[in-house]
Structure formats: structure tokens, C-alpha cells
Amino acid sequence: MIEYNDEDLLMLSGIQHISFCERQWALIHIEQQWAENQLTVEGNWMHRNVDSPQYISRDKESIILRSVTLVSRQLGLYGISDAIEMTPSLSNQNYMIHPRYPGKWLLTPIEYKRGKPKKDPIDEVQLCAQGMCLEEMYRISIDKGFLYYGETRHREKINFTNELRNFVKEQSTRMHLLYKQGKTPSPDYKARCKSCSLLDICMPKMFAKTTKVNTYLSELYQL
Incomplete structure (x- = not known):
């Protein structure tokens, strides 16, 4: 199995860009071009509290961490999560230990999006990639995550199926190939x-x- 070095890691957020359009990904991540529109501004506004690492919520059953660093050398990706929900684990397997919070914890990634659920998997692939990073980092398995949409104000459960995981692997491999070639695909x-x-x-x-x-x-x- 290929493992990428630190200097070869690409931004995890790019997996959503390349799933939407390979040319968009290349313009952003190869040519370093960016522009705002109403949709991106609304998305940034929605993340104003979510992206603060000091913004931690806790109730009797769970703790939600913000802006957790993620990395996968198998996928060759690194990034920052919107939120990670920790819930108590009742099993002696498949848990992680947090240095600040005693106990055994299950991890569930949560990604915040403006708008509403989409017909294509571009949001799901980014969430699943985050889950796969956490699995590699803590040597655990994660079977689901949640997408929270600002328009519906509802959490959508996303199961990390084998099909979705394979799509994550395919897209991350494609990202590295295009980045190595250094070419921007033609528009369509x-x-x-x-x-x-x-x-x-x-x-x-x-x-x-x-x-x-x-x-x-x-x-x-x-x-």
C-alpha cells in the first residue's frame, strides 16, 4: 500500500472540488486561483463559529470538538474538520482515548454545508474522507458521519459504504495524478x-x- 510523505500531502477539501469539476480543482490547487460568489460567502459565514477550535460544546452524552487536524498518508490528504462528535463507547474495542476527556470515545465527523442535500456525492465524499483520516489516525473504524445543511437545519446521516470509500480513494488518486502532471484540464x-x-x-x-x-x-x- 502506497503511503505519501508529508511534502506530498494535498488538501482534503480539494476532494470536494475535484468531485464537482476537475478543472475547478486544478484552478484552485494547481494554479492557486480563487474567487468569491454569493454561495462561497454564505458558506464562510456559516462556518464563522464552527471553525473556532475554542468553540467546544458538551452535554451529558457527547462532546463536540471543532477544527480538528486530520491527516491520511494512505490517501495523501490533510485538512481540518468542521466538527468531531465524541460519544461514550460501551465496547472495549474501536474507541479512542482523548487526553483532556477521560473515558473511551466513539468518533463521528460532522461537516457543515450551506444549502440543502445534493443529488451528487460531492459533500459525502469530503465527509467520508474525514472519517477515513480519523480511522487511520486512531486505528479505529467509523461507519457513518453527518452533514448539517444550513437551509434545512437538519443533520443528514451518511453511511460510509464500500462504494463511497472506493470513490474517495479514486478521487484522491486522481488529485495526486493531476498535481504531479501540473496540467489544468480543459473546460467542459x-x-x-x-x-x-x-x-x-x-x-x-x-x-x-x-x-x-x-x-x-x-x-x-x-x-
Whole structure:
């Protein structure tokens, strides 16, 4: 099994970008380009308290930690979690010990998203990647996580199925391949492009028109 060195680790958040669009991922993580739109601003506003490591909530049954550092050398990813929910473990197996909170704890990652649940798995893949990082870090198994959506104000349980785990592995491998090549994929204009904050940087419609013109000229002059 391949294990990545520290200098080869890529940002875990990028797995959501590449699942949405490979070109978007490359523009952000290879070309270091970024732009805000209403959706990204709303997302940042929603995370204003979630991302504070000092913001810890506790009740009789659970403790929620914020901004926990995550890393997986098998996936080659590193990042910061939105929240990790710790609940008491009733088993002598599959638990972790926290230096500040006595006892045995089960871990469940929670990711906060604006909007509502999506038809595609781009949110689920990021959450599952966080769970896989925790499994590797603490040598435990995690079978689920939760996505909390700002529009519905409801937690959606996401089971970490073998299919979802394999998708995480495929996308992380793809990220490393593209990063090693250092090439940004060509744009492919689709309806989802309208919601992308990098639309004006990517310019998929203009690229499509240019490609058609070049193809026409090549065929006309047999270039």
C-alpha cells in the first residue's frame, strides 16, 4: 500500500472540488486561483463559529470538538474538520482515548454545508474522507458521519459504504495524478458551471467557442 510523505500531502477539501469539476480543482490547487460568489460567502459565514477550535460544546452524552487536524498518508490528504462528535463507547474495542476527556470515545465527523442535500456525492465524499483520516489516525473504524445543511437545519446521516470509500480513494488518486502532471484540464461547460465562483476565470463558454473555430479551420485547411 502506497503511503505519501508529508511534502506530498494535498488538501482534503480539494476532494470536494475535484468531485464537482476537475478543472475547478486544478484552478484552485494547481494554479492557486480563487474567487468569491454569493454561495462561497454564505458558506464562510456559516462556518464563522464552527471553525473556532475554542468553540467546544458538551452535554451529558457527547462532546463536540471543532477544527480538528486530520491527516491520511494512505490517501495523501490533510485538512481540518468542521466538527468531531465524541460519544461514550460501551465496547472495549474501536474507541479512542482523548487526553483532556477521560473515558473511551466513539468518533463521528460532522461537516457543515450551506444549502440543502445534493443529488451528487460531492459533500459525502469530503465527509467520508474525514472519517477515513480519523480511522487511520486512531486505528479505529467509523461507519457513518453527518452533514448539517444550513437551509434545512437538519443533520443528514451518511453511511460510509464500500462504494463511497472506493470513490474517495479514486478521487484522491486522481488529485495526486493531476498535481504531479501540473496540467489544468480543459473546460467542459455544463449547467452546474453557473454556480461556480470561478466561472469568470474558467470561461468555459468562450473556450468551447474557440475550440469549435479551431476545429472548423483545421478541417477547412486540413491542418
